[in-house]
Amino acid sequence: MEPGEMLGGRYRLIEPCGQGGMAEVWKAYDTERRLEVAVKVVRPARDLVGQWFDTGHMHQGRAELHGRFRREGEVLAGLSHPGIPELYDRGVHGDRPYIVMRLVKGKSLHWLLENRRPFARSVVIAIAWQIADALACAHAARLVHRDLKPHNVKVDHDGTVVLLDFGIALPLLPGVTRYTAQGTTLGSKGYMAPEQIREDPLTLRTDLYAYGCVVFELFTGRRPFGTEKGLSIVSQHLESAPPSVQEFAPWVSDDIDELILRLLAKEPGDRPPNVQAVLKALKPHLPVPGDPAPDLSIGPDPTLRFRRPEGASSGSDHAARPPVVRRPALARRGGGWISRRNIEEYLAEVGRELAEGAAGSATERLAELLPDARRQFGADPLVRRARRACADSLRIAGECARAGDLYRQQVGDLGRPDAPALQAERLTTLLRVAECRIPLREIESALDGLREVANDVGALPVELAEQVISHCEELGLELAELGYVAEVDEILDPLRRRPPDQEV
Structure with missing residues (x-):
C-alpha cells in the first residue's frame, strides 16, 4: 500500500504507523467524517508465508488470519472505554x-520507558491504574488480551x-473458535504467563501476570526476568521466583511490592482474584484533586484526570467515560411509504451504532422497514x-436465527x-446463512451450505474465487472446531489442492 491510496472510497492513507506480525497500521484521513483515523490492514499473503503458514496451506492459513482479524473487529465493536480505541468501520480492500x-x-x-x-x-501509579481500568473493561466481556506489553500501551496527547x-x-x-494451532503459542516473550508458555488453558488471570510484568518495568525500568542469570527468559518465567520491586526501587511501599509479587505468581490461583482487586x-496511591503537577519530561500528563476536581474514583465503574451521544429519532413518513434517503439515514445510524459497540434500536427500526422497502423498490441494491x-448487525449481536432469515431473503x-x-455476493451470503446455523446446532445444514458454495465457486474469476474460498476456510475452521474435521476436509481439499492463480 502507498500514501494517497483510498480504502472503502473514503479513507485516504497518509503514512504507516507500524507493522505487526499479521497486519500493518496506517494513519489515514476519513474524507466523510473529516478526521484522522487509524486503519489496520492485514498484510499481503505473500509476506506471511513462512511466518504464519507455508505455501502448501496458503488458503487455510490465510483464512485463519482473516478469521482472527474479523474477530478483532467484533471484539472492539463490543468494548466501550476511553482506554480502548473505538471501532469506526470495517471493510475489505x-x-x-x-x-x-x-x-x-x-x-x-x-518508547517512554526507553527515552523518558x-x-x-x-505518574507510575496513574499509568498502572489506567492500564488496569482498560483491562477491567475487556475482562468484563470475558476477554483475555493475551499480548499486554509496553509496545501495546500508549499515552495519548491528553494523558x-x-x-x-x-x-x-x-x-x-x-x-x-480457537485460531491457534497446538505448538504455536501466541504472546510476547518476556510478558507471557507460565500457563501461556505451556499452552495450558488460559483465564483472565493470565493477563494479570503480563500486567505484573509491565508494572514491574514501570517502577524499576527493567523487566522482572532478564538474561543475566544465565537462564533463558522462558525458563525463568516458568521456574524462577520474581525479584522484589524494592530491590531496584526502595521507595516503593510494602503493599505495592506485595501486589506485584502476587501478580507474578506462577500459579493463576495465587494471583489477585481479578483486576478489580488491583x-x-x-x-490509595493515586493522585487526588489539588495535588501539584509532577515534574514531567514524559510529555502528556497521565495524572491530570486524577488531580482535577472531578478526579477518578475507586474503580472502573466510576472511571471517566465518554459521553453518550443521543441522536434524534429518524423520521419516517406515514402510510407505509419510505424514501431512499430514509433508508440511507437508517443505514448510517446502524453503522454508527456498530462503531459504538453493538447493534441497537436503529437495527430494529431498519429491520421493521425492510418489508415496505422491498415492496416499494423491489430487489434494489x-x-x-x-x-x-x-x-450483519444481528449476527454480531448473537441473534443468528433472525440474521439467517435476512441472509436467506438476500x-x-x-x-x-x-x-x-x-x-460472489450470492456465495458469500450463502456462507453467512451456513454460519448462522452453527449456533442453532444445525450442523448438517451448515455443512451442506459450505458444500454448495465449494461446488459453485469454480464459476468465478480467479480473484473473486480466492475471496470466496477464504470465507469458506473461515467457516470450515468453525466447523472443524466442533469436531467435523473430516467433513470439512472432504469439502475443501479439492480447492486447497489446486495450483495458485489457476482457474478453480
Whole structure:
C-alpha cells in the first residue's frame, strides 16, 4: 500500500504507523467524517508465508488470519472505554480486510520507558491504574488480551492511557473458535504467563501476570526476568521466583511490592482474584484533586484526570467515560411509504451504532422497514445493502436465527445472477446463512451450505474465487472446531489442492 491510496472510497492513507506480525497500521484521513483515523490492514499473503503458514496451506492459513482479524473487529465493536480505541468501520480492500479505529497520537509506553525514565511516582501509579481500568473493561466481556506489553500501551496527547492491539485476544465464551494451532503459542516473550508458555488453558488471570510484568518495568525500568542469570527468559518465567520491586526501587511501599509479587505468581490461583482487586489496591496511591503537577519530561500528563476536581474514583465503574451521544429519532413518513434517503439515514445510524459497540434500536427500526422497502423498490441494491447491514448487525449481536432469515431473503433477491461480482455476493451470503446455523446446532445444514458454495465457486474469476474460498476456510475452521474435521476436509481439499492463480 502507498500514501494517497483510498480504502472503502473514503479513507485516504497518509503514512504507516507500524507493522505487526499479521497486519500493518496506517494513519489515514476519513474524507466523510473529516478526521484522522487509524486503519489496520492485514498484510499481503505473500509476506506471511513462512511466518504464519507455508505455501502448501496458503488458503487455510490465510483464512485463519482473516478469521482472527474479523474477530478483532467484533471484539472492539463490543468494548466501550476511553482506554480502548473505538471501532469506526470495517471493510475489505481487494482481498485484504481492514478495520478503522480512533487514532491514538501519543507515545508508546515502550518508547517512554526507553527515552523518558525515570517517571515520578504519581505518574507510575496513574499509568498502572489506567492500564488496569482498560483491562477491567475487556475482562468484563470475558476477554483475555493475551499480548499486554509496553509496545501495546500508549499515552495519548491528553494523558489518557490506551490499551492497543486486540489481534490475538481470546473470548472465554462457549463455542468460540480457537485460531491457534497446538505448538504455536501466541504472546510476547518476556510478558507471557507460565500457563501461556505451556499452552495450558488460559483465564483472565493470565493477563494479570503480563500486567505484573509491565508494572514491574514501570517502577524499576527493567523487566522482572532478564538474561543475566544465565537462564533463558522462558525458563525463568516458568521456574524462577520474581525479584522484589524494592530491590531496584526502595521507595516503593510494602503493599505495592506485595501486589506485584502476587501478580507474578506462577500459579493463576495465587494471583489477585481479578483486576478489580488491583484497582482497589492502587487507589490509595493515586493522585487526588489539588495535588501539584509532577515534574514531567514524559510529555502528556497521565495524572491530570486524577488531580482535577472531578478526579477518578475507586474503580472502573466510576472511571471517566465518554459521553453518550443521543441522536434524534429518524423520521419516517406515514402510510407505509419510505424514501431512499430514509433508508440511507437508517443505514448510517446502524453503522454508527456498530462503531459504538453493538447493534441497537436503529437495527430494529431498519429491520421493521425492510418489508415496505422491498415492496416499494423491489430487489434494489439499496434494499440489499440495508438487509445485509441488518443481518450483519444481528449476527454480531448473537441473534443468528433472525440474521439467517435476512441472509436467506438476500439469496432469494440475488437469484442466479450473471455478473461475477453478484455471483460472489450470492456465495458469500450463502456462507453467512451456513454460519448462522452453527449456533442453532444445525450442523448438517451448515455443512451442506459450505458444500454448495465449494461446488459453485469454480464459476468465478480467479480473484473473486480466492475471496470466496477464504470465507469458506473461515467457516470450515468453525466447523472443524466442533469436531467435523473430516467433513470439512472432504469439502475443501479439492480447492486447497489446486495450483495458485489457476482457474478453480
